Amino acid sequence: MSSDRHRYAITGRRPLSGAVEVAGAKNAVTKLLVATLLTEDPCTISGVPKIAEVGIVLGMLADLGTGIEWVDDRTVRLTTRHIATASLSEAYSGVNRIPILMMGPLLHRAGETTIPLPGGCRIGKRPIDFHLAGLRAMGAQITEQPRSVSVKVAADGLRAAHITLPYPSVGATENLLLSAVLARGTTIIDNAAVEPEIMDLILMLQQMGALVSVEVDRRIVIEGVPRLRGASHRPLPDRIEVASFAAAAVATGGRIEVIGAVQEHVATFLNYLRKVGGEFEVTSRGLAFYQARELTPVPVQTDVHPGYMTDWQQPLVVLLTQASGASVIHETVYENRFGYAEQLNAMGAGIALSTACLGGKACRFALRDFQHSAVVIGPTPLRAGPLEIPDLRAGFAYIMAALIADGTSVITGTRYLERGYEDPAGKLRSVGAAIETIPV
Ligand code: EPZ
Secondary structure (H helix, E strand, O other), X not given: OOOOOEEEEEEOOOOOEEEEEOOEOHHHHHHHHHHHHHXXXXXXXXXXXXXXXXXXXXXXXXXXXXXXXXXXXXEEEEEOOOOOOOOOOHHHOOOOOOHHHHHHHHHHHHOEEEEEOOOOEOOEOOOOHHHHHHHHXXXXXXXXXXXXXXXXXXXXXXXXOEEEOOOOOXXXXXXXXXXXXXXXXXXXXXXXXXOHHXXXXXXXXXXXXXXXXXXXXXXXXXXXXXXXOOOEEOOOEOHHHHHHHHHHHHHOOOEEEEEOOOHHHHHHHHHHHHHHOEEEEEOXXXXXXXXXXXXXXXXXXXXXXXXXXXXXXXXXXXHHOOOOEEEEEEOOOOOOOOOOHHHHHHOOOEEEEEOOOOOOOOOOOOOOOOOOEEEEEEOOOOEOOEEEOOOHHHHHHHHHHHHHOEOEEEEEOHHHHHHHOOOHHHHHHHOOOEEEEEEO
16 A cells, blocks of 8 residues: 555634535446446446545556546546456555456456455455355356465356355445356346445446346346447445535534435435434535534444445444444444544543444354444543544544544544545535645
């Protein structure tokens, strides 16, 4: 991972007011870029967010032989007439989870590939066993190396399979979709993830000529077709960025209109925001968020869609440090997603972690010694402090903590934040945050 371009110095206790425009969803656009590998025709993606993650994925595609042409500053046209090399450098190992999604498209185009492994990260081990088991069921022969995985397929290509995922994994569902659209026969994915970002990928694949149907009870059926064509697509708006700014508006006692936000994408989040004391309005341009009353605690359990998403957990926890009483948060998607709480406690928060499944039903992490539940006691005034961002979503939680704290907090590790949030400092400044970027 590269180093920080700058630190942020944030002086807190100012209500944020104004409007920001939501960017295209990071977790959709990166998959749409991979989908372009499935055709020799040009594909155009518009509404591309200006985030570091997009640059990384475009670099990977360029290495594989994709022609990349910017039509304007948010629209990119990608053409992969030929695969120049079907393997990606091990230097990408541990960088992100996108190369593993390229396995299916590269098998269709070249019959074999070697792909760098994503590695674990600070929020959990994040294995890829579901991905590999699914591809094996489709006829791929897989050899695992310490930092990469080599995959090949017989001359007649991938074949359809009936795959039941052990858990509705977003990445594994996307991987199997990208593999099955050009496979021989009809693939069934049971216990599939159905996040809006997956629906967005399906819409692009449908435009390209794929036959995908989303059925009841988490079943996705993919009838393989022999060829896909080019398409033009705009990713859905980033529902994590929407929730992040919503939580910041409520936590600071201000009002932020998020231009381009769509109520349907954040409906579950809105219920919890309201239970805590926040409110929203549908405006002509998007959604506006503000604090409606004194903040009160809630029990929350993160889950796969349509549940309360794990990437909305961190801004909510910071908000709950300002609610009067005890809130319980049970994280059921990742085993290790509360590591950021320690630095919040150093600022004055009262967050206690537990290995028990608190406030909900037993999850996959029951009796497994992971600190995956938190009790937040509030309200606690926060003091400014030095903050080192450990991962992308914890990064926004620290920004929020600094925005409500007394004094000036200096935040490092901003590279993690800028991987997935578009111009966070600029957007926050535009709604009145006292945020200074200090080059390093
Ligand atoms: C995607 O990760 C997102 N990343 C994550 O966003 C998001 O938190 C997550 O989905 C859940 O919504 C991208 O889209 C790039 P999963 P993904 O496979 O696909 C376990 C962010 O900050 N699992 O649904 O990797 C896994 O360990 C992030 O933007 C296996 O055990 O998530 C986890 O506990 C972080 N074996 C659970 O499933 C597997 O083979 C859910 O993971 C695959 C997953």
